[in-house]
Amino acid sequence: MTQQEFENRYGKKVDREYYERVIEPAYMASSYADKDVFVSAWDTPDHEDIIRNLTKVAEVNREALSGALKMQDELARFIADMAHLAFNAIGNGKELRKKSVEVLGCTEYLKYVISKGYELEQYDRDDLLRILDK
Numbered sequence: 001m002t003q004q005e006f007e008n009r010y011g012k013k014v015d016r017e018y019y020e021r022v023i024e025p026a027y028m029a030s031s032y033a034d035k036d037v038f039v040s041a042w043d044t045p046d047h048e049d050i051i052r053n054l055t056k057v058a059e060v061n062r063e064a065l066s067g068a069l070k071m072q073d074e075l076a077r078f079i080a081d082m083a084h085l086a087f088n089a090i091g092n093g094k095e096l097r098k099k100s101v102e103v104l105g106c107t108e109y110l111k112y113v114i115s116k117g118y119e120l121e122q123y124d125r126d127d128l129l130r131i132l133d134k
Contacts, residue, residue, distance in 0.1 A: 001027050001035050009039040026051050029058040076103035077112055084118045097123060107131060 003019045006027075014023065023042070030050070032038035041050055079100040086093030101109045106127050113124060120128070 001038070005035060006039060009036055010043065022051065025058055026054040029054040029061065072103060076100050076109075079103070080109060080112055081116070084113070084116075093121075094123070097121070101127075 001024075003014065003016065003024075006019065006023060007013055027035075027038055030038060032041070041047060077100075079096050083093035083096035083100055086096055097109075104112065110124060110128055110131070113120065
């Protein structure tokens with residue numbers, strides 16, 4: 001719901017910063033499918049409880065997202081480790097390397113590989129030279 005939609009339903013103007021900092025996040029974290037129901041609940045004495053509860057939900061969601069992103073980075077680093085093991089053991093870690101670069105990004109992948117002391121493969125050298133030439 002946009003600020004204008006909220007104001008039209010609410011019947012009053014609200015400060016832009018207040019809308020962006022409080023109202024919009026509360027609406028996005030709410031289970032209200034109907035905008036009119038959300039706005040009518042907003043205009044009751046209980047709306048502070050609604051905000052407090054929605055803030056808790058938003059915080060839980062932020063923590064879950066943070067955990068998922070951390071796990072994603074750990075998984076990408078694991079894939080990088082496996083790629084280098086595959087290069088060294090069987091000489092074919094190209095697909096694992098590709099997936100790790102896709103998740104971490106080329107620069108982060110190279111920083112990780114170098115920090116682990118892994119031997120740079122030709123793909124790594126080519127990417128490193130490309131980055132240094134920028």
